[in-house]
Amino acid sequence: MRFNPRPSSKNYHRRGFRLRGNTLVLLFVFFLIGLFLHYGGRTQPVVAFWNDFRQIIGLGRSKSESREDNPYKAPEPGQSERGGASSTESEASDTKGNAPSPSAGSPKIVRFDFEKQVDFMLPVSKSGNEIIRHEGYTLSYRDEYKDAEWVAYPLLDYETTGDADRKYEQFKPDPEVAIGTALPSDYTRSGYDRGHLAPAGDFKFSQRMMKETFFMSNITPQTPDFNRGIWKELEEQVRAWAIRDNGLYVITGAVLKPGLPTIGKTTEVSVPEKFYKVILYCNKPDIRMIGFLLDNKGATSSLKQFVVPVDQIEQLTGIDFFPKIPDDLERKLESKGRSEMVDEWFSN
Structure with a gap:
């Protein structure tokens, strides 16, 4: 007689490794x-x-x-904008003087005596600000807002062209700001772009100087429609004028005041409601100045609609622009109305 073995009552375990x-x-x-x-x-x-x-x-x-239809796309911390490699130097000049000078073949530029003064183009502010000097630009940093109230630099015609490319750069804290700047991550998922004050496109002649424009001291919260729209259009217009006129002085900034809304995970970064540009052309005896004041939002109007007397920007910001210009001439330049400035700058 054949008997089948009785099943064991002991637990049966499969051989080999099994995760619980x-x-x-x-x-x-x-x-x-x-x-x-x-x-x-x-x-x-x-x-x-x-x-x-x-x-x-x-x-x-x-x-x-x-797609490459948005050159203002924000590179993320630790990553270049389109996966670019480490920066390489442009073969263009890496020197930037205190005053615009003509490039080879351009008409001769004759400087006024007041242009030859040290820090001629730097504004004067009543705030207790920190002046930060980089190779390509100088700025006044307001720690209470984590924004720059002004960024100033001369823009020469040849500096708007070259091999420098923003895809090699990434946003980073400014090591020159002792009190510390905002972090790139403070803008992440905030709904605001990391907007340049001194634009990268004004430093295409030097990769090293373009790299400086990605310091967070030069960056401010801007709405996407503004940063990629009317603000970009204004930056391109200024470069066109720099090429036409062989050089300009450019001052750009945010209108900072108490009570502004803020963004930021690590630091509180104020979101400006308005931005401005003040531009000066000098070629003795010719001299002209123009101011722009824009709301931090998208706009479809002509740039001419945002032209304002420089006096108005000074009253709004408490900043004195180009204070080393003789007083009588400074008052004349800064009090000009929109129509006169539009005729001087947009007619050619």
Whole structure:
């Protein structure tokens, strides 16, 4: 007679390694934490993850990510704008003088005596500000707002062209600001662009100087419609004038005042309601000045509609522009009305 063995009452264990359910859950949690740490600081974390996944499986980046229709797209902390390599120097000149001078073949520029004074173009402010000097520009930094109240630099015609490319750069804190600047991550998912005051496009002749424009001391919260619209248009207009006139003095800033809304995860960065530009052309005996005042929002009006007397910007900001110009001449330049300035600057 044949008997079948009785099943054992002991627990049966499969040979080999088997993860328990709670271990799988822990691994999944750690995986999610890793994804958050890696992509959490990106402006569009889901898009960034999807593009990385596409690259891993060999599909490349999505069309929406590879488009180059937004040169003001904010590079994320630790990542260049389009995955660029480390910066390389432009072969153009890396020197920047105190006053505009003509490039080769351009008509001779004759300087006024007051232009030859030290720090001629720097404004004077009543605030207890910190003056930061970089190779390409000088700025006045207001710690209570984590914004610059003005950025000043001469813009020569040849400086608007060259090999320097913003795709090699990333936003970073300014090491020259002793009290510390905002962090790039303070803008992440805030709804605001990291807007330049001294634009990268004004320093295309030198990669080193373009790199300086990505210091957070030169960056301010701007609405996307403003930064990529009318503000960009104004920057391009100023460069066109610099080429036409062989050089200009440019002062740009935010209108800072108590009670402004703020953004920021680590620091509180004030969101300006208005921005301005003051531009001066000098070629003795010719001299002219123009001011622009714009709200921090999108606009479809002509740039001419934003021209205002420089006196109005001074009253709004408490800043004295070009104080080393003789008083009588300064008053004449700064009190001109819109129509007169438009005729002087836009007619040619």
